[in-house]
Amino acid sequence: MSEALAAPDTTVDLAPRNPRELVLRNPVMAASGCFGYGQEYAQIIDVQRLGAFVSKGITPKPRAGNAMPRIAETPAGMLNAIGLQNPGIRGFLKKYPPIWQHWQVPAIVNISAEAVDDYAMMARLLDEAPGVAGIEVNISCPNIAAGGYCFGWDPEMSADVTRAVRAATTLPVIVKLSPGALDIIGVAQAVEEAGADAISLINTLVGMTIDTRTRRPVLANVTGGLSGPAIRPVAVRMVYQVAAAVKVPIIGIGGIASLNDALEFFLAGASAIQVGTALFVQPGILMRLIDEIEAYLAANGLNQLGELVGRAHPAHRADVTADSDVALAVAEG
Amino acid sequence: MSEALAAPDTTVDLAPRNPRELVLRNPVMAASGCFGYGQEYAQIIDVQRLGAFVSKGITPKPRAGNAMPRIAETPAGMLNAIGLQNPGIRGFLKKYPPIWQHWQVPAIVNISAEAVDDYAMMARLLDEAPGVAGIEVNISCPNIAAGGYCFGWDPEMSADVTRAVRAATTLPVIVKLSPGALDIIGVAQAVEEAGADAISLINTLVGMTIDTRTRRPVLANVTGGLSGPAIRPVAVRMVYQVAAAVKVPIIGIGGIASLNDALEFFLAGASAIQVGTALFVQPGILMRLIDEIEAYLAANGLNQLGELVGRAHPAHRADVTADSDVALAVAEG
Amino acid sequence: MQSAAGATMRPREFLAELLAIEPVMGDSAILTFTAPEGFAKAVGAGQFLDSLCRPESAHDPLLRRPYSICSVDRARNTFTILVRPYGRGSAWLINQPVGTLIDTLGPLGNRFEVQPKTNRLLLVAGGVGAAPLVLLAEEAVRRGQSVAYMMGAQNAEGLLPAHVLPEEVEYVVATDDGSAGAKGFVTDLVGEYLRWADQVFACGPEPMFRSLRRVVLANRIGNAPPVQVSLERTMACGLGACLGCVVETKHGMRTSCVQGPVYDMDEVIWS
Amino acid sequence: MQSAAGATMRPREFLAELLAIEPVMGDSAILTFTAPEGFAKAVGAGQFLDSLCRPESAHDPLLRRPYSICSVDRARNTFTILVRPYGRGSAWLINQPVGTLIDTLGPLGNRFEVQPKTNRLLLVAGGVGAAPLVLLAEEAVRRGQSVAYMMGAQNAEGLLPAHVLPEEVEYVVATDDGSAGAKGFVTDLVGEYLRWADQVFACGPEPMFRSLRRVVLANRIGNAPPVQVSLERTMACGLGACLGCVVETKHGMRTSCVQGPVYDMDEVIWS
């Protein structure tokens, strides 16, 4: 164990191959859809201390979102079917970037669309917006041109979106993968190849719950996105698999609710993390994680967060000879 | 509400299009891998009262299973990587069917293999085995001929296995789908078309957890199958989707731990249910469910379990006009 | 002493110590808690708290549960909530022993708005919807306004005990079985008070709102008296960030946790 | 009175009422519970119970936790377990008030086997591994056999208090800091007792087994004395159904919950 006299270095560059850079003071981010536009939580935490935050998903046109109920609790998790309620890219640009311009914390804009051109259009509009530090591309959306098939389920379609966004902006581009993809490694490699500066994963799983008294689906939208601690094992697995296959930084997301959870993602290969659902339960969690990660590094004699990243992989395990142990994980029964 | 004077009818035929039939006294089954070979739980519950039980997965050759640890707890769920420890089809046939022969409860044998021929070979050996009431085909296995790609992820490969098993036996054949499939509806239709008498879903999701003290995966096998209440919303969604697309009976599986959970699956379209992980927590749950389902039907004036099956679908909801509301569910954020 | 109307307090996460449990309304209870400094004076009727209803170490049930502030004791800086044991969260909360520290987020949400010219308030309560109207009654009485508090229940046992309300309040009750007050629905009594009231405030289950609205629309003159309703929506964040709790209004989607839970009845688009 | 050796009891799920909590070994505690009829007489040393360590209504932490039976009071038909607050489950259990009903499954597993000719038992305990050896000591003393009970800990505080063991037992202790007994590891003391003992029984953490095995292999003559070890494996079902808890032995995979947790040291394939 080395002596760590100075405070450990927790900075992360999420866009090492982009001249515009995306350097975070620490690896703790707020996840899209769970942190509004940064102002909502500003009343109870010091938002400026965050590594970064990601806005609610923005779409080409304003959306009123789905009917109520939009939320249902499930064991150690929740379903949401907000339906991307947002003011649309133009309404958004008028309202939030002018505020963020005066903030220290990097603000990342999450974009969703149903056509490649629309993703590109939004990226172009964001390119020069003051106060926007990067773009997170949500590819868990139906591709209208492909009959509603999800962009993020197909490596080619995922790469198409990434290429179009990459061509439309010099901003750091993070592509957020869908856990519904069969071949998550293939999708990750495709978006890396297509120019993604970083990869976020995972988005929500698709779930549903039924009210047995009314005998109908609880959510007005019938199905919704499953998030929270329940999905963490799936998220850790995907981060671990993708980390063995790409070189760009990975942002780990899914059920993080404690220091131990965050460490699992770093060890699996994530350079930064996002917290979503746990914010609803513990609004102070982001501040706590920032402090606890720094304290953990110091207590373990680590000078840099990077020393933890990917340490659970075989290359770092003396007793394992394989380069990678990520087989096509199927049934284990 | 009609008067239910006689006890409600809870029988289910899981193989209505098969002359050999698979009639259960009630819809409550024990899931594969969670109930051993029926004897283990016989010491604490009256196994003969069950609708049916499914054996541990049997393979063509004996298997010692994976190294330890094989189990890890996760939020409201668990991971397992048992690695199909079993005596192989021949060892199995010598040992268990002779015992089951004297039992009232239908015993269903779960089979796993890595080649279509091997599935067929096991089905042939089981065909005339005394004490075997049906076969559950676990298609969440890697297909060696397809480079380890999971049978259950592909409609064609799923149909191939089903056809081969169907041709090899006249026993009722239940095909157990993998939740990893992108197009679960397509897989379900393919196996129905290929001759499945019934469909079970879901098997476990693939997950992983890391021990942050040792900085290595908890499971010796690195990844494992995620089961328990955490996955219930995913399972209910898949049952709901598949029920709208096939005519054969569906067996709902995934995180069932209470009457309310079981009712969710019936309302989603399951004709019967299997309980796995919850058995570990509440060994008495199967007996309780049998009693509670009957009591629920009586209390709600239902004469038959069938009156509940699929009731959450639009056809039964006065305010909904669509035939089906199962769009390709993608992101909901 | 600072007046309540002006004071506000940002939401915060705090540990509230359970001081007392008073069983009321059959299976429900009024729970008294300690509050952070200045809390009792700063909060207003209609606001609510979001409580973690489980041991901190478990992840299930995951989310906080919202409870309306029922009353405050400004001198002792304590507050109460009224809880019905409905499901897992509320049943856990109501069964904690005195002394338990409950992780609480708040105050959240907007307040009932009493217009400067209002002198007579009609409050219409159903079930645990009684809670925010108790605090509203306390505030109105402190300001010297007249309050008629109407409550309905299946039987006498289901009613809020009178001692919970300030003495000055006129407590009008109705029961389905006639075991206390008028026999029938509380909304049947609303008609005759509509002329008297300058403003109406209501909180209760959805069916109550529907019949209240029918009575009001049938009886009032123009838009007078105006009616404010406190609506219940499933919530996640409680801070306006997740958009999970919206109510559709004539001005678009409004979050129930920040822009609600109190709405003008005429602005809500009733489905 | 029926002899313990012959009696057995099938596993069952029962509610055990927490009767007493005795803090021991620093942060740990001995918990006393009521038992189902006939339980205290039917169980044997090495067997364990599987306890639900959370409110029943939550799903997290999901699985039961295994705890060895530490002692029984046959007259009052109660039993004890020794719990160290390690993680979420054990911390919850140890903090429950007297009177709590704990959902318990058991008795589970096999027993230490004392051979008919054995007169001298050497027991080697580490940490909460002390528990099953207490019951073994009780049984041996009841049969009139001689028992040496060895335990190691970091310091005196970490040791099982002597009064927990029958008076007849020779209690040999070692501490890392020398604050009680010999200074050093308990396994350093094993060597000299190996000649004396007819059988050895051990329970503790993995490193203890490794050094015990080293000492035994270096000192014993042939296979004498035989050594039985109680091993800890993560468990799910507790009934031999899930195959999650296996130990690799020379005779194949053996479930720890039914065919274990007690194994012959020489049969286990040590990795």
Ligand SMILES: Cc1cc2nc3c(=O)[nH]c(=O)nc-3n(C[C@H](O)[C@H](O)[C@H](O)COP(=O)(O)OP(=O)(O)OC[C@H]3O[C@@H](n4cnc5c(N)ncnc54)[C@H](O)[C@@H]3O)c2cc1C
């Ligand atoms: C602004 C606001 C103020 C509130 N104030 C109070 C209050 O003062 N006192 C009080 O007791 N409760 C109040 N509630 C309701 C409270 O937050 C919880 O919903 C309630 O306690 C039930 O939670 P639970 O965990 O016990 O039930 P759950 O386990 O969450 O409920 C079980 C099932 O019932 C459904 N459900 C939950 N709540 C209700 C409901 N109210 N009506 C119908 N179905 C429901 C759930 O979707 C779930 O399926 C308020 C809610 C809101 C939004």
Ligand SMILES: Cc1cc2nc3c(=O)[nH]c(=O)nc-3n(C[C@H](O)[C@H](O)[C@H](O)COP(=O)(O)OP(=O)(O)OC[C@H]3O[C@@H](n4cnc5c(N)ncnc54)[C@H](O)[C@@H]3O)c2cc1C
């Ligand atoms: C047959 C048997 C008998 C047992 N007898 C006793 C007994 O008498 N007294 C007693 O206190 N405990 C005993 N245990 C251990 C006990 O069952 C629990 O594992 C222990 O209480 C920790 O559970 P937890 O919920 O507190 O920790 P968890 O929250 O489950 O643990 C947190 C983390 O630590 C890991 N972990 C869990 N247990 C251990 C451990 N023992 N060592 C290292 N890492 C661990 C887990 O994998 C998890 O990642 C026994 C176990 C077995 C199999």
Ligand SMILES: Cc1cc2nc3c(=O)[nH]c(=O)nc-3n(C[C@H](O)[C@H](O)[C@H](O)COP(=O)(O)O)c2cc1C
């Ligand atoms: C320990 C364990 C072993 C399992 N083994 C098998 C198996 O051999 N074959 C199979 O088809 N499914 C197997 N399963 C999957 C279950 O049958 C079931 O589909 C899954 O666990 C979801 O249900 P549950 O949430 O009720 O456990 C296993 C599950 C567990 C937990």
Ligand SMILES: Cc1cc2nc3c(=O)[nH]c(=O)nc-3n(C[C@H](O)[C@H](O)[C@H](O)COP(=O)(O)O)c2cc1C
């Ligand atoms: C209420 C809610 C709204 C969300 N909205 C979005 C969104 O607009 N865009 C997006 O990419 N992800 C969205 N997500 C997904 C989260 O950003 C995150 O990927 C997911 O919830 C898993 O993380 P968690 O378990 O920490 O919540 C949303 C999640 C929730 C719970």
Ligand code: FES
């Ligand atoms: S609960 Fe999140 S916006 Fe209201």
Ligand code: FES
């Ligand atoms: S815990 Fe299931 S076999 Fe031992």
